[in-house]
Amino acid sequence: MVERAVEALLAISSRPELLARHGLSTDEFTSAFPAAIEALRGRKSASNADRRQFVAEMLQHLVDRGVAGSVTTPEYGSETVYRVDSPDWGPIAIIQKGCPDGVHSSVNWSVPEWAEETYLWWVCSSLKMHPGEHIAKGVARLRKQFRERNGPFLSGVIFHSDLCGGPNRPCPKMGYGQVINGKSVPPPCIYVLPRRGDGTQHADEMRELHFPRALLRAFQVTDADLYTGEVAFHERQNGAVRTTISARFGAGRSSIFRSTS
16 A cells, blocks of 8 residues: 555656646656655654644543543643553653654653653554564664663553554454544553563563553453563673564464564
């Protein structure tokens, strides 16, 4: 579908009568085409309101289900960091970002001092790659941060946008879908990251965290371990690091990706 869209855009250059309606010659269109695409990307990326609303509605769902006590949304113009509070656990920080393969979405963040747990929430509406490829690229950037950054690190990452569960991004977890703002939404994909000093832990050693269980409980998932993914970094004797990403979506249903660099 994406390739056909690209072909359609390129075919416009062979329609001088159509270009003339917009005051362009074929040469002018060909010359301006790359900059026009970048301008469109910039306009789409610059508008963060829809992504903010999506994450805010998802987190409010936790409050509506009685899983969380309150959600504090970021003020306009500030960093998109949400605070989720509950009497059962300490404050949770959710850092909203775009597609994980970008530097801004995987490198430019910091853990708030007040947060007991901190998560990157990748709200990615790109169809350029399979969701698993997006996640793998983001995790590859985080691996370097995990090894080199000082201070507190992320507890995990979440990959979920308004595309999830729809025809362009089918979800095997739709059986647990909940109606949020009039639309059936599947449980998000959650990946727990290793603790500092636990870089050699095995992929099946689940880290005990509050928020993944709370988020899944809001979707009536009672056995969170069967629906919580994990990222592990295994450092080898030769200095190479093997990354393992485990995605889980039910009993006996999982997908594992490994890479070494």
